[in-house]
Amino acid sequence: MSELETAPVPRRNMELLLLLLALGVAMGAYYMVGINSDAGLSQEFISQGLVLAGLAMVFHVFLRIWAKYADPVILPVTVALNGIGLAMIHRIDLARNDDQAFRQILWTGVAMAVACVTLWAIRDHRVLRRFTYIALAVSVLLLLLPLIPGVGVVLNGARIWVHFFGLSFQPGELAKITLAIFFAGYLSSNRELILLAGRKIGPLQLPRSRDLGPMVVAWLVSIGVLVVQRDLGSSILFFGLFMVMIYVATARVSWIVIGTMMLVGGGTFAYLTMSHVTRRIDGWLNAFDPDIYHASGGSRQIVEGLFGLANGGLMGTGLGNGTPYMVPLANSDMIVASLGEELGLIGLTAIVLLYLILVSRGMRAALGSRDTFGKLLATGLSFTIGLQCFVVIGGVTRLIPLTGLTTPFMAAGGSSLLSNWIIVALLLLISHNSRRPMLSGVSATAEVATKAPRRSPGLLWPRKESQR
């Protein structure tokens, strides 16, 4: 891994600079919404903008203290995405006389606070490996929560919400983190067994079922529960997470082949047997059929989204000047269409590139990570963000059938914000641990690096917090 080593420079000042830039973008977006809606510099611009800036600064300071060597790009990119999302939600509020942006900024605060606590409490991501099976138990619990009568509620045809203390929450969002932790922990401990033990059929090395058992069980439970809850998007997400992590752990393409075959088979089965899947696919294939357009649960949402995107065209209508509120769920599931309408292809491409940067930085942290667990976790979590973007944007543009997934950091919704900010905290931690100074001369294989700090007390080590 020597080719990946970077000089141990904290680069927090660079982060501060980028952060100011990101806040400038977000405040600029708020400002545009204000002037184009004749409201001018509204109260919201000042209050919500300042709250976002304050939160970002506090987070930055936390990084300076607890994750000094963390990647300097991740936080600014996330803040920019979150800020643009807030501005868009505020913009749709103005059209609908609603107050979603206020809730969103509250959730942003909660999410960033929880992310800070994550940074402070964990500090070294390897701790999480100890919680491999607890993570599995928590995942199953989270996924089962919406099925408990009295707690779970059905919203928009999916039973993926829980209601308590007047708040609704999607526990599946958090389950993607705990599942990633479980997969990473289990695979990093058992990858040799999975790789080497077992029968070989042709080019395929089949692992022993007992080595793979817990994985399959976890996967089956999550997919099964989601099928019962009718949450297509999360099913795809968990499936993708599972595939990628097992591929990275084993480096065998045959897994992808098997996985794809399973996906095609499962998809066909779902299409033939489950009415809501059939409706989705039909709405996707024949979106412009007036009968399907007008049917309840038909293609109106996706078609309106396409009209919005087309209305924006290359340059966009300008923030506050379009009619994104004509699309159902304009500020949550369809926020990509709203952004595309008002910012145009150019603006939306910039946003997609921000996501690409974020995912790439996460993968970069995975490459630099000195332990298998960190590598797997960082890859899995980054891939989740990327896949989620693909499912959402592909769904909105009719590249693939539309499924109800949130656009990370942008869509209105607390659970999504919370889980994605925790993911960012974990990626920052992993990048911090991969980029912090290491003992020179020690061969930097994962296993040695994991143990090295503990066994070398005599050496000068400027920071205590990285050792546990």
Added chain:
Amino acid sequence: MNQAIRNTWIAVMLLFVLCLGALSYVQFLASEDLNDNALNKRQLFSEFDLPRGAILVDGKPIAESEPSEGQFKYQRVYTDPELYSHLTGFYSLANGSTQLESVMNEELTGQSQDQFFDRMINLFSGKATEGASVELTIDGELQEFVYDLIPDGTLGTIIVSEPKTGNILAMASKPSYDTNKLAVHSSGQAAANMKELLTVPGLSPYRNPAIGNLTAPGSTFKIFDMVAALESGEYKADTVLKNPSSVTLPGTRTPLNNFFGGNCAAIPEATFADIVAQSCNTPFVGISEKLGREPFEDVTERFGFGQQLEIPMRVVPSVFPAELNPAQLGQSVIGEFDVKATALQMNMAAMGIANDGVIMQPNLVKQVIAPDLRVLAENEPKEFSTATSKEIADQVTDMMRGPVKKGTAVRAQVPGLDIAAKTGTSVLKDNKVNSWITGFAPADDPQVAVTIVFEKIDFKTGSSLTSPNLKKILEAVFNQ
């Protein structure tokens, strides 16, 4: 393991490239098609946020867009909605737009070719495109006068036009409706109002009866018979024709009678002119037998039957059936059987005779005026067709004086005014008739052509509403 991570990154890259490709396709390559899609209401929505031009009569707006609070920046408001509903139509989100609001949409929204340069300038100056106003040829006072002549509860239409220009001075129909009710922003309210309007008998908010209702023209059709007969050279105004009270239609046993109770029953023989004045039926069967169907097909086509006309609203083409057998032709030449005409078509018949055989294109729009009061387009009188020669037109005019002087339209007489007109009654089921009159005045120098039709009315009420109303209208026009 790192290689696998790199491969994963490449896979994610590919997913993002797919996304960007899909976005480029939707927002760039396919955007025009999507914007033009029939399901796409965004164009309409953006129109509702722009100042739409007014529709003017005598320089005063009968339809205009007023700034509004709420969902859209403007609300379409109609003054005197019932008086003009069939002309303006309505402009709504829920029910679309009709009549002038629909056909003049490009001008009213400022999207017409004439405003291309204005739009380019606005593009750079950042100003919103304002729509042009459309001024009508309608005479507001006359419109109101003729509208009030139609009793509530009847299906009536009155058209007054200028034969020399084709300009329509008045075009009113009942039952009418309040266009404002359909222009409300709320889709639910608009749908409820539309549902209520559709229960009114004889009313469709989507149809202007004057140009959209096809009904049997009855004896007003004899104008075409006169043209065909005179053109053939076989008949003259003083040709004496047999006038039995009943004839058997050729090749059938079906009798065709003169209108009972009329003056025709008493005269077994009369000149062509007298027969027209009294509107006898039986001699026309003989004329049709002698001439065959071609001259009638020819004449009706020259007068506008079967042709697509725009005033600028589309006028439903009137029908003279093809391939008629002699019996059917015998019925058709008195405006029965499957002959169907619009009120405007019969008005064009009067206009053509009045204007020496040349029909001027009927027209409702005088000019289009830009927001800065520049005249963008002005309608010049255009010929629609040469329906017949001046000689024939003069002879027909002379014969059309008969009904007013001493025939079926005596109640239309205005002292000192030379009037040419032809009445018509077509018999429907349930003892109902369509009651018509179409004519012009002064006969030697026609200023106006007037057509009145009441549909599905009893004979007595109908005839009390046609000739007497023609009289009132001509008095109003010429005593101004």
